[in-house]
Amino acid sequence: MSAIVCSHVDKSYGATSVIRDLNLSIEEHEFVVFLGPSGCGKSTLLRMLAGLEDISGGEISIGGTVVNDLDPGDRGVAMVFQNYALYPHMTIFDNIAFGLKRQNVPKAEIRQRVGAVSTTLGLDPYLDRKPAELSGGQQQRVAIARAMIKTPKVFLFDEPLSNLDAKLRNHMRVEIARLHQSLNTTTVYVTHDQLEAMTLADRIVLLRDGRIEQIGSPAEIYERPGNLFVAGFIGTPNMNFIDVTIGRDGDAWTLTNAGTVFTISGERFRLQQGERAVLGIRPPDLVAASPGASGNLLEGTADLIEFHGNDALVTFCLGGKEISALVPSRACPAIRADVRYGFDESSLHLFDAQSGMSLRRQ
Amino acid sequence: MPRRSSLPVTFVVPTLVILLILSMVPTLYAIVIALQNRELSSADYSYVWFSNFYDLFSDRRFLNAVWVSVKWEIVTVAATMTVAIGLGVLMFEVASPRLRNIYCLLFIIPVLLPRVSAAFVWKFAYHPLYGIATYPYRLLTGGMIFDPLSKPATALFAVASVDVWQWGLFFAVIVLKLLETLPRQPIEAARLDHARSWQIHAYVTLPMLKAPLVSLMFVKMIESLRSFDLIYVMTRGGPGVATETLDMYAFSQGFIESGKVSYASAMAVLMMVATVITFTMLWKRVQA
Ligand SMILES: Nc1ncnc2c1ncn2[C@@H]1O[C@H](COP(=O)(O)OP(=O)(O)OP(=O)(O)O)[C@@H](O)[C@H]1O
Ligand SMILES: [Mg+2]
Numbered sequence: 001m002s003a004i005v006c007s008h009v010d011k012s013y014g015a016t017s018v019i020r021d022l023n024l025s026i027e028e029h030e031f032v033v034f035l036g037p038s039g040c041g042k043s044t045l046l047r048m049l050a051g052l053e054d055i056s057g058g059e060i061s062i063g064g065t066v067v068n069d070l071d072p073g074d075r076g077v078a079m080v081f082q083n084y085a086l087y088p089h090m091t092i093f094d095n096i097a098f099g100l101k102r103q104n105v106p107k108a109e110i111r112q113r114v115g116a117v118s119t120t121l122g123l124d125p126y127l128d129r130k131p132a133e134l135s136g137g138q139q140q141r142v143a144i145a146r147a148m149i150k151t152p153k154v155f156l157f158d159e160p161l162s163n164l165d166a167k168l169r170n171h172m173r174v175e176i177a178r179l180h181q182s183l184n185t186t187t188v189y190v191t192h193d194q195l196e197a198m199t200l201a202d203r204i205v206l207l208r209d210g211r212i213e214q215i216g217s218p219a220e221i222y223e224r225p226g227n228l229f230v231a232g233f234i235g236t237p238n239m240n241f242i243d244v245t246i247g248r249d250g251d252a253w254t255l256t257n258a259g260t261v262f263t264i265s266g267e268r269f270r271l272q273q274g275e276r277a278v279l280g281i282r283p284p285d286l287v288a289a290s291p292g293a294s295g296n297l298l299e300g301t302a303d304l305i306e307f308h309g310n311d312a313l314v315t316f317c318l319g320g321k322e323i324s325a326l327v328p329s330r331a332c333p334a335i336r337a338d339v340r341y342g343f344d345e346s347s348l349h350l351f352d353a354q355s356g357m358s359l360r361r362q
Numbered sequence: 363m364p365r366r367s368s369l370p371v372t373f374v375v376p377t378l379v380i381l382l383i384l385s386m387v388p389t390l391y392a393i394v395i396a397l398q399n400r401e402l403s404s405a406d407y408s409y410v411w412f413s414n415f416y417d418l419f420s421d422r423r424f425l426n427a428v429w430v431s432v433k434w435e436i437v438t439v440a441a442t443m444t445v446a447i448g449l450g451v452l453m454f455e456v457a458s459p460r461l462r463n464i465y466c467l468l469f470i471i472p473v474l475l476p477r478v479s480a481a482f483v484w485k486f487a488y489h490p491l492y493g494i495a496t497y498p499y500r501l502l503t504g505g506m507i508f509d510p511l512s513k514p515a516t517a518l519f520a521v522a523s524v525d526v527w528q529w530g531l532f533f534a535v536i537v538l539k540l541l542e543t544l545p546r547q548p549i550e551a552a553r554l555d556h557a558r559s560w561q562i563h564a565y566v567t568l569p570m571l572k573a574p575l576v577s578l579m580f581v582k583m584i585e586s587l588r589s590f591d592l593i594y595v596m597t598r599g600g601p602g603v604a605t606e607t608l609d610m611y612a613f614s615q616g617f618i619e620s621g622k623v624s625y626a627s628a629m630a631v632l633m634m635v636a637t638v639i640t641f642t643m644l645w646k647r648v649q650a
Contacts, residue, residue: 052550073556085547089569098565099555146551 003028003063003154003186004049010057011044011210018044019210022058026188026203031180033197034190036207037233042190045207046156049188050079063153073102078147079156083163084139086131086146092118093127096145117145121175137168144179157189161196173199194234198222206230228356231280231349237313240286240323242279243353246271255279255350258319262296264345269359271350277359280349283313286325288333289342298323298341302333314339389634396628402621414628424629426603427611433518434607438525438586443579445530450537451563462538469531477528481595484524485511511597514604521596521605525589533578540571576648580641587637608633 004026011019018041026032034042047053049060051072060067067075086095093114100110118124121141131139140160147155160176161169177200180187191197197204198218206213206221214226225231231239244255244262253266255277262279271277289297300316300323312332315324316339325341333339350359396414400407418424449469453462472480487495490509499508510520544567552562568575590609593599599606599614606614608629616626 050550050554052553072550072553077554079551079554081547081551083545083547085545085551087548087552087566087570089572098552098557102556102558102561146555150555 003030004188005061006045006058007060008058009045009048009055009060011041011048011053012056017210019048019056022210022212024205024212024215026186028186029184031187031189031200031202033201033204034188034207035192035194035197035204035233036213038192040207041210042192042207043158044210046079046158046188046190049075049154050077050156051075052079076153077156078150078152078154079158080140080143080147080160082159084131084136084143086139086142088131091128091130092123092134092142095131095142096123096149099146099150113149117149120148120179121145136164137172140164140172141175144176148179148183153186155185155187155189157187159190159192162191162193169193169196176200194236206233208233224358224360225280225349226358228278228280228351231351231358235282237283237324237326239280239282239349240321242281242318242321242323244277244279246273246275246277248273260298260319264296264348268346268361269350270361271359276353278351278353278356280351281343281347283324283326284311285343285347286323286327286341287343288325288327288331289340293340293342296342296345298325298343300339302335302337302339305332305335307332392627393631395624396631398624400624402617402623407624410624414625415632417625418628418632423603423606423611427606427608430518430603430605431607431609434522434589434605435583435586437518437522438529438589439579439582441522441526442530442533442582443575445526446533446537446578447568447575449531449534450541451567453534453538454541455559466535466538469535472528473532475528477591478595480524480528481592484527485596488520512601514601517597517601517604521589521593524596525586525592529582529585533582536578537571537575540574541567544570580645583641583644 004024006022006024009019009022009024010017022045034045036042044053048055049062051067051070055068062075062077087098090098096114096117097110100113105113114127115124118127121144123138123141123145126134126138126142131142134142140163143160157176161172164172173196176189180200189196189200201218203215204218204221205215208229214221214230216224221230221234225234228241232241242257244257247254247256249263251265252263253269253271255262255264257279286298298316298318300318302314302316304313304315306313306315307329308326310329311326312329313324313326314333315322317323323341325339327333351357352359397409397411398407399410399414453465457465475483484495487493488509488511490496490507496508496510500506510516548566548570549562552566557565589607590613593605593607593610594613597605599610603611612626612629612633615629616623
């Protein structure tokens, strides 16, 4: 049984439509990440699941019950907010215990459950403090504790780590992953950080303008992006795109871009002669070509070199477009040097120039 | 460099002196008079020291006035805060933003009326035969007469309700605006934590607004001390001494009934000392 089902869900504020005809089903115990650019409706969708936002159309069910008209408290969900949303005047203990007190749980049980949760999250030393006396990371842990203690059917996270610094973010990300491993609660997690999405998700739901662009495991989304938007959005550094025209050369297919011709077998793609397409290749998939190599080469003059530590990002111009290649730092060319990069056909992505859809065979 | 440091002094000292004279001279003068036995009817006087104060404590009318003042203070402050918080929360919960603006405008109007006008408006509204405030009673009882201002049991509350009408409604607007400035997330978190609307306000929003609400209460406490004009117009302390607060009694002792200026001054001095002590203590407690 699916934990969450959204069918034909719409959301509009007055005349502006924010979510359009969204269909999604989330399995029990699954960790699903909503990913997408700012303003695409991730938070809105999450808040609709939580019951903090009315549903304009369609139906949402959680654990088999339609929740459209249920109060937030009755949906069996717990939410962690981006800015923690702790009750500032209460101690940490009271913050965590608030939900249980409202449900009239006996005092002794409250004390025991708060103790258990605070031990799990390492909050024991802080129970008597006020939220303002904790660091950001500790406050977010309190927020997670407050969500955990209700033993909800579903955890909802809205960018829980975006107020934390990079190091703490990594640390908390690992903690959330651990927590999910041990509790196994269905989780919906909103972020615009790809790394968080990739590392935490069982499945990523990629949203744009209130529509789902692609749903899939992190590997699927990275390796087989369904369209140009997904390909460009996922992966840092960004995928290189080159406009090409498809042609035929004997048994092989040719992809021509202003003088550069790539020859491929094209078995993995649905190609048609004369069509215009967009070739996509990720920077790490470009490898320096040996001096004698010929064919399927991207050539240019390195005009920008960004040092990333182990790797360096080499940017050069090809037919008026910037192309980048991620190469090991020790093999990094000098600036203004001529560079030649080749690629393996298996790492190639092709998209229809008009619709932006992938030309890959299913 | 004495020249440089003398410049600020040159500017500050005269103002300070004027302020000191303006505030201290009447106070000191009142204290001095309280120690004498001046009366309006004759020009000579002598120092009687504390005998005025001594007399006060055996004056039953004075003790009644103290009790009425305390009642007035408690009733008006409690009712104002209750109405303000109740109405503010109610508007916050049920009114749309547009409706809220309309209510706010309406609720500010009473406090803009001068006290004396408000008092006259309500005095007429309480009129046993023609007043609209007593109209429902006449309607229900088939024309029986009810005069809230002339009954000792109801007079204080009838006058206090005018005070609450002015200040409670105005404070309701302030409470609403305070609620609107609160961050939304803790309220949403409380909704997810199974809190009902009233619990959200009782446990989350109002505690978050504790400091401004306490300040509002202090403002109202000080404001309630200055209700002389309202009571003077509506009941003149009557019926009997049912609404005779300390300032009313001091006024009538000093200028209306007997012209015992020193006796009235002693009352004013006592009132000042009591007020200063009470407020200092309350303020300290709230700060802690
Ligand atoms: N109360 C509102 N009234 C009108 N439009 C709104 C309201 N709340 C959100 N929107 C619009 O809905 C869209 C989606 O907002 P949402 O907060 O869901 O974005 P998001 O994906 O969470 O973005 P971010 O990553 O920046 O948090 C935005 O274009 C926003 O302008
Ligand atoms: Mg958001």
